[in-house]
Amino acid sequence: MDINKQYSAQTWPDHPETATLEGKNKFVGFWLFLGGETVLFATLFATYLALKDKGPSGMEITASQLFELPLVFIMTMLLLTSSLTSVYAMFHMRSYNFRAMQAWMAVTVLLGAAFLGFEIYEFNHYVHEFGFTYGHSAFSSAFYTLVGTHGLHVAIGLGWFILLMIRNAKRGLNLYNASKFYTISLYWHFIDVVWVFIFTVVYLMGVVG
Amino acid sequence: MSSTAQAQKKGFGATLWDYLTTVDHKKIAILYLVSGGFFFVVGGIEAMLIRIQLAVPANDFVSAGVYNQIMTMHGTTMIFLAAMPLLFAFMNAVVPLQIGARDVAFPFLNSLGFWLFFFGGVFLNLSWFLGGAPDAGWTSYASLAIASGGHGVDFYALGLQISGAGTLIAGINFLVTIINMRAPGMTYMRMPMFTWTTFIASALILFAFPPLTVGLFFLILDRMFFANFFAVEMGGNTIIWEHLFWIFGHPEVYILVLPAFGIFSEIFAIFSRKRLFGYSALVFATILIGFYGFMVWAHHMFTTGLGATANAIFAVATMAIAVPTGVKIFNWLLTIWGGNISFSTPMLYALGFIPSFVAGGVTGVMQAVAPLDYQLHDSYFIVAHFHYVIVGGVVLALLGGLHLYWPKMFGTMLSEKLGKITFALFFFGFHATFFIQHFLGLLGMPRRVYTFVGDQGWDLYNLISSVGAAFMALGVITLVINIIMTSVKNERVGNDPWEDGRTLEWAIPSPPPFYNFKQTPLVRGLDTYWIEKMEGNPEGMTYAEPIGDIHMPNNSIIPFIMSAGLFVAAFGALYFIDGDKAWPLPVLALGLLITLGSMAARSLKDDLGYHIHKEDLLKEGGQPGGH
Ligand SMILES: [Cu+2]
Numbered sequence: 001m002d003i004n005k006q007y008s009a010q011t012w013p014d015h016p017e018t019a020t021l022e023g024k025n026k027f028v029g030f031w032l033f034l035g036g037e038t039v040l041f042a043t044l045f046a047t048y049l050a051l052k053d054k055g056p057s058g059m060e061i062t063a064s065q066l067f068e069l070p071l072v073f074i075m076t077m078l079l080l081t082s083s084l085t086s087v088y089a090m091f092h093m094r095s096y097n098f099r100a101m102q103a104w105m106a107v108t109v110l111l112g113a114a115f116l117g118f119e120i121y122e123f124n125h126y127v128h129e130f131g132f133t134y135g136h137s138a139f140s141s142a143f144y145t146l147v148g149t150h151g152l153h154v155a156i157g158l159g160w161f162i163l164l165m166i167r168n169a170k171r172g173l174n175l176y177n178a179s180k181f182y183t184i185s186l187y188w189h190f191i192d193v194v195w196v197f198i199f200t201v202v203y204l205m206g207v208v209g
Numbered sequence: 210m211s212s213t214a215q216a217q218k219k220g221f222g223a224t225l226w227d228y229l230t231t232v233d234h235k236k237i238a239i240l241y242l243v244s245g246g247f248f249f250v251v252g253g254i255e256a257m258l259i260r261i262q263l264a265v266p267a268n269d270f271v272s273a274g275v276y277n278q279i280m281t282m283h284g285t286t287m288i289f290l291a292a293m294p295l296l297f298a299f300m301n302a303v304v305p306l307q308i309g310a311r312d313v314a315f316p317f318l319n320s321l322g323f324w325l326f327f328f329g330g331v332f333l334n335l336s337w338f339l340g341g342a343p344d345a346g347w348t349s350y351a352s353l354a355i356a357s358g359g360h361g362v363d364f365y366a367l368g369l370q371i372s373g374a375g376t377l378i379a380g381i382n383f384l385v386t387i388i389n390m391r392a393p394g395m396t397y398m399r400m401p402m403f404t405w406t407t408f409i410a411s412a413l414i415l416f417a418f419p420p421l422t423v424g425l426f427f428l429i430l431d432r433m434f435f436a437n438f439f440a441v442e443m444g445g446n447t448i449i450w451e452h453l454f455w456i457f458g459h460p461e462v463y464i465l466v467l468p469a470f471g472i473f474s475e476i477f478a479i480f481s482r483k484r485l486f487g488y489s490a491l492v493f494a495t496i497l498i499g500f501y502g503f504m505v506w507a508h509h510m511f512t513t514g515l516g517a518t519a520n521a522i523f524a525v526a527t528m529a530i531a532v533p534t535g536v537k538i539f540n541w542l543l544t545i546w547g548g549n550i551s552f553s554t555p556m557l558y559a560l561g562f563i564p565s566f567v568a569g570g571v572t573g574v575m576q577a578v579a580p581l582d583y584q585l586h587d588s589y590f591i592v593a594h595f596h597y598v599i600v601g602g603v604v605l606a607l608l609g610g611l612h613l614y615w616p617k618m619f620g621t622m623l624s625e626k627l628g629k630i631t632f633a634l635f636f637f638g639f640h641a642t643f644f645i646q647h648f649l650g651l652l653g654m655p656r657r658v659y660t661f662v663g664d665q666g667w668d669l670y671n672l673i674s675s676v677g678a679a680f681m682a683l684g685v686i687t688l689v690i691n692i693i694m695t696s697v698k699n700e701r702v703g704n705d706p707w708e709d710g711r712t713l714e715w716a717i718p719s720p721p722p723f724y725n726f727k728q729t730p731l732v733r734g735l736d737t738y739w740i741e742k743m744e745g746n747p748e749g750m751t752y753a754e755p756i757g758d759i760h761m762p763n764n765s766i767i768p769f770i771m772s773a774g775l776f777v778a779a780f781g782a783l784y785f786i787d788g789d790k791a792w793p794l795p796v797l798a799l800g801l802l803i804t805l806g807s808m809a810a811r812s813l814k815d816d817l818g819y820h821i822h823k824e825d826l827l828k829e830g831g832q833p834g835g836h
Contacts, residue, residue, distance in 0.1 A: 021389070024389055025314040025315065025385050025389050025390075028314075028384075028385045028388055028389055029314060029315060029381055029382075029384075029385040032381050032384055032385065032415055033381055035415055035416065036377060036381070036415045036416065036418070036419050037419070039415075039416050039419040039420065040419035040420075040422060040423055043419060043420045043423040043424075043453060043456075044423060047423070047427070047438065047449055050446060050449060051438070051444065051445065051446065051449075054444030054445070054446070055443060055444040056442060056443050056444060059444065134434070134435055134436060135435035135436065135437065135443075137437060137443055137444050138437040138438060138440065138443050138444035138445040138446070139444060140437075141430065141431075141436035141437045141438055141445075142438065145426075145427075145430065145436065145438075160812075163809060163812055163813070164812075167812070167813050176815065176817070180812075
């Protein structure tokens with residue numbers, strides 16, 4: 001593939017992310033990778049459910065006391081919106097509008113960073129208000145590991161977005177980086193889906209149950 | 210870029226650099242073969258030490274503590290660092306050729322997968338020199354692993370985490386290679402059996418390794434970073450580890466044995482000079498085994514106390530797996546039936562495999578009967594069973610595959626005479642070692658004990674078992690001699706050294722040129738090379754394209770550096786909990802920085818590969834055997 005080949009909105013393929021063999025490989029490979037990630041998170045969820053509210057005898061902290069839905073609701077909205085803005089970015093990638101794509105990706109990054117900020121605040125809050133540290137109990141270990149692994153994915157995704165945006169800022173879209181943009185957006189959707197499950201299983205069921 | 214001929218003329222430094230940076234699947238295959246072979250010898254030495262210690266009652270050759278370390282490292286090394294990498298060696302060497310591909314889907318990741326495995330394996334084995342090896346068994350049950358003093362179990366958890374990441378990457382690479390890189394005409398139902406079994410085994414890797422990853426993380430977090438997943442007094446639960454380990458562990462058996470089935474399928478067809486009997490049944494049996502493989506893990510936990518209902522369900526599911534496995538056995542028997550058999554070394558391994566593996570399968574079904582398992586559990590019967598499966602299935606396939614594919618990988622033929630001696634010594638030694646252990650188990654000898662009291666009727670059986678192990682060692686030594694002699698003689702062979710090759714890898718030179726196929730082949734059916742040969746096509750294949758430029762990936766040192774970064778970081782993580790040193794946290798950060806930094810470098814620098822030009826390809830055309 002020729003990285004310097006110039007495209008116009010007319011000559012740009014409909015599915016630039018899979019227009020090359022490398023792109024096709026990346027597409028299939030990343031979907032498979034997300035399959036493995038799904039199993040990874042499923043395992044973390046199962047462990048969390050097994051260890052929920054479990055601690056040393058006499059432990060008083062339970063999920064229903066700990067979690068507050070308003071904060072988590074804001075976080076959920078931030079991440080869901082960021083998923084939507086990354087869809088806009090991909091829409092503009094496919095219609096060969098590089099500047100609009102970069103702009104929507106920047107919005108995605110800002111929303112993701114806000115989410116991460118709230119999460120850090122949340123963890124900090126639990127530690128300082130409740131003494132709910134990582135080593136507090138089996139419950140705390142399972143909670144922080146599940147939600148923290150998700151948070152780590154968000155952080156990696158942000159770094160990945162920023163790296164791609166800076167790297168390609170001057171040279172615009174080509175078939176070499178189109179598949180890279182597509183892959184990060186796929187990853188971002190996956191992170192979003194995992195959060196929906198965390199919101200439901202950890203927070204909603206935690207407060208209700 | 211280097212052709213094989215140039216590589217031979219290069220100096221040692223240049224060759225080393227070439228292998229450190231290579232993204233060529235054929236060279237990565239050699240890296241896997243050499244490192245896997247090294248770890249196989251290490252694991253074999255550990256096995257010999259076990260058998261020396263158990264040769265006579267009340268022996269004090271090694272202490273109880275050292276015995277636990279040797280036994281743990283034998284199992285861990287053989288499964289993770291020998292069997293799987295050696296299978297990856299053949300997968301890398303053969304699968305892209307079998308599907309008519311010039312390369313794998315992710316050459317860079319392929320290299321990364323290897324170096325992660327390599328550094329993980331080295332890290333794990335460094336435990337011997339840094340305060341003692343892991344000693345909680347290869348299954349590392351959490352109740353034992355949490356209580357184990359020293360850093361042994363930390364080496365286990367971190368080392369396997371690193372090499373496991375490499376395995377996952379290798380699995381994804383093979384999946385995408387087989388999905389996307391097949392030559393025109395190579396439909397799924399025309400893929401050679403070894404490619405099929407690699408495909409299914411890779412899918413199993415993809416779904417089975419994440420639970421292990423999570424389990425190992427829990428272990429790391431519990432032991433090194435104050436978590437409480439398995440700390441019962443803090444509300445933790447050690448049974449979680451058992452589930453996670455076996456959700457990985459049972460499919461792992463199929464990750465190993467399915468490619469072994471694939472190698473044997475190739476051998477049976479080649480040396481019976483017949484098409485595989487019931488190819489489609491073999492394919493579907495493979496898929497079915499892979500599918501069932503995820504639904505039986507709790508048969509390792511019958512005595513854990515999951516209850517009668519759970520035990521019954523898992524018992525039935527386990528017995529069901531015997532059906533597709535039986536289908537395969539009959540397919541192979543009927544392939545041999547009426548064939549024009551040539552008793553080459555690979556064929557001897559394949560013929561020896563059938564009764565050995567059936568024996569291992571039958572004892573497996575016995576253990577699926579949950580009430581009987583209560584009796585057999587944790588006895589030498591179990592040891593005998595899984596060695597019949599792993600040695601009788603996987604190791605025989607590795608040895609048979611080594612003889613079969615050696616000429617394709619290195620362009621020379623291993624001595625058939627020495628090969629048959631190796632087979633005889635190893636096969637006899639294997640049965641002598643493990644057959645008797647069934648009876649030791651039935652007589653009540655528990656597994657994982659460092660010694661035993663004499664005059665319980667176990668003395669002679671243990672001695673026989675140890676003598677058998679010595680025969681296996683002699684077999685391996687003969688193999689090493691064979692390899693050295695063959696390499697020194699260096700008699701080159703042609704495309705199809707066994708003369709009865711059926712699949713595409715035998716249609717191209719041995720070893721193949723680095724771009725594999727000058728022209729992409731057009732696949733016209735199952736056993737496409739055989740079809741072309743029968744039609745008298747001197748080229749050995751029909752081409753799907755005229756000669757043109759070939760695109761190739763660039764070599765890269767980044768996979769090596771990325772893996773080395775994790776290796777460094779692992780030391781930081783390991784010593785962090787000691788709390789008496791200042792360096793662990795900086796070292797952890799430095800290692801992660803190296804890894805993340807090289808990832809960023811990879812991402813920032815365009816890697817577009819290069820082209821071999823049509824004119825250069827045409828110039829080489831006249832030379833027989835490629836290079
Ligand atoms: Cu099993």
